[in-house]
Amino acid sequence: MNILCAYNANIDSIVHVDCEELTRMLEVHDNIPEKMNDPTGSISSVSDFLAGLVICMRDGTGAEWLIHDSNVFEWLKETFLERSFMRMGGNMGIMSNVLSELGATKVIPNVASLTELQASFFSRKAILHPYKGKLYNSSDLEHILHSGGSWQELIHFVFDFKKGDTFILSGKRISVPRENRFIATYDPLNFRLYMDEHFREYSLEHAEEMDGAIVSGYHMLQEDLDDGDYKTRVDESLAQLIDWKKKRADLHLHVEMGHFSSENIASYAFSTLSPVVDRIGMNEDELAILARVNDMDPKPILGMDPVAIAEAAIVLCNDHGLCRMLVHTREFVLSVSCMDEDDPELIIQAMDFGVKCAAAFACSGKLSDRDELLDMAGGIRESDPGKAASIRLAKHMEEEWNCSGVCGIYNSYQVTIVPTRICDEPVSTVGLGDTISAAIFLRELELNS
Numbered sequence: 001m002n003i004l005c006a007y008n009a010n011i012d013s014i015v016h017v018d019c020e021e022l023t024r025m026l027e028v029h030d031n032i033p034e035k036m037n038d039p040t041g042s043i044s045s046v047s048d049f050l051a052g053l054v055i056c057m058r059d060g061t062g063a064e065w066l067i068h069d070s071n072v073f074e075w076l077k078e079t080f081l082e083r084s085f086m087r088m089g090g091n092m093g094i095m096s097n098v099l100s101e102l103g104a105t106k107v108i109p110n111v112a113s114l115t116e117l118q119a120s121f122f123s124r125k126a127i128l129h130p131y132k133g134k135l136y137n138s139s140d141l142e143h144i145l146h147s148g149g150s151w152q153e154l155i156h157f158v159f160d161f162k163k164g165d166t167f168i169l170s171g172k173r174i175s176v177p178r179e180n181r182f183i184a185t186y187d188p189l190n191f192r193l194y195m196d197e198h199f200r201e202y203s204l205e206h207a208e209e210m211d212g213a214i215v216s217g218y219h220m221l222q223e224d225l226d227d228g229d230y231k232t233r234v235d236e237s238l239a240q241l242i243d244w245k246k247k248r249a250d251l252h253l254h255v256e257m258g259h260f261s262s263e264n265i266a267s268y269a270f271s272t273l274s275p276v277v278d279r280i281g282m283n284e285d286e287l288a289i290l291a292r293v294n295d296m297d298p299k300p301i302l303g304m305d306p307v308a309i310a311e312a313a314i315v316l317c318n319d320h321g322l323c324r325m326l327v328h329t330r331e332f333v334l335s336v337s338c339m340d341e342d343d344p345e346l347i348i349q350a351m352d353f354g355v356k357c358a359a360a361f362a363c364s365g366k367l368s369d370r371d372e373l374l375d376m377a378g379g380i381r382e383s384d385p386g387k388a389a390s391i392r393l394a395k396h397m398e399e400e401w402n403c404s405g406v407c408g409i410y411n412s413y414q415v416t417i418v419p420t421r422i423c424d425e426p427v428s429t430v431g432l433g434d435t436i437s438a439a440i441f442l443r444e445l446e447l448n449s
């Protein structure tokens with residue numbers, strides 16, 4: 001399979017939160033409770049950063065806040081960089097590596113800042129970087145690497161925390177209810193949905209040879225861009241996707257959502273892309289934002305009620321001209337499709353494959369080849385809440401079909417659900433949704449070919 005991947009790749013610096021250190025920091029910055037009452041959703045000071053982290057840890061939720069002040073970024077580097085571990089980051093970067101490691105033939109990524117460090121995190125198997133109309137594999141990159149000058153390392157700090165971690169805020173001990181992560185991101189290029197000119201040219205010229213495209217990074221856009229606003233960026237990207245489709249009508253297009261800093265941007269990106277792309281993937285937090293904007297109650301979605309999730313996904317598809325949505329949560333993956341001729345058994349098989357790859361990746365922190373991953377996943381237990389959710393959704397279906405998982409018709413859409421597999425001690429929780437989405441995408445392309 002030949003696959004185009006755009007737009008966001010960066011470097012993730014993963015830090016496991018040290019709760020004693022956090023407690024000490026919270027003693028020094030005594031305005032955190034006020035900041036938590038009225039969260040900024042972005043970072044302009046160390047206190048903003050601490051408030052965002054503590055909200056996520058208190059609630060067990062995940063979030064990504066963008067850093068607006070380079071001094072805070074410098075502080076994060078000084079404080080955490082040395083003890084962090086670095087790996088590929090950015091939804092597109094992670095998904096392109098998954099596709100490459102799992103056996104795609106050619107994976108062509110758009111990279112905003114292809115420095116030596118960034119290049120070192122790309123998979124060696126099938127990733128090829130376009131430059132002046134030609135493709136270069138990772139070992140042959142030297143003359144196209146960005147260095148010095150304005151090219152910079154795009155580092156996102158990912159703070160991972162575990163269930164049961166405890167820290168003290170204003171004299172009160174807080175215990176973390178669920179593992180998750182808080183991402184503090186400073187990334188002036190991906191903030192603009194950066195399109196590399198070599199990628200742009202190559203992808204247009206060779207769209208006919210491609211089987212699919214995975215696109216993400218819209219959530220990095222901001223409302224106050226200086227050089228053109230977020231709508232212009234989304235529209236430019238839409239034009240690129242339409243150009244690809246003109247060259248190859250059956251190019252399968254998957255968009256992966258992320259944690260948006262603004263409801264306006266989330267809503268604009270979703271409604272603009274929906275009529276053109278084949279499907280959109282997201283987690284329950286992201287679905288809840290879109291649901292709220294579209295006058296639906298986000299609470300049961302955040303509570304991971306599968307019926308509310310299916311309902312919201314179907315309403316959003318219907319209202320915006322999208323045919324398929326894939327929602328991945330910690331406990332289950334759920335797909336809704338408007339296509340009668342989709343084979344539900346094939347979708348279940350692909351979802352099961354994605355779940356296994358992500359579970360093995362969570363436990364090992366590495367992507368190995370597919371047989372090894374599947375082997376490892378065999379020993380990882382299925383989520384009990386995920387199994388219960390499947391049974392609950394099955395009961396609400398208008399028609400339940402016979403397949404190896406749960407599938408059937410709900411509100412006239414074909415709905416399938418598969419429980420995830422839970423790694424008790426994940427190396428990191430970041431990028432698991434991307435891993436699931438990319439693995440499902442690849443397996444579906446293969447099974448449909």
Ligand code: GLC
Pocket residue numbers: 008010011012064088089090091094156183185258430431432434
């Ligand atoms: C977002 C973050 C990135 C992280 C990715 C994981 O793109 O910016 O740092 O790797 O999400 O899904």
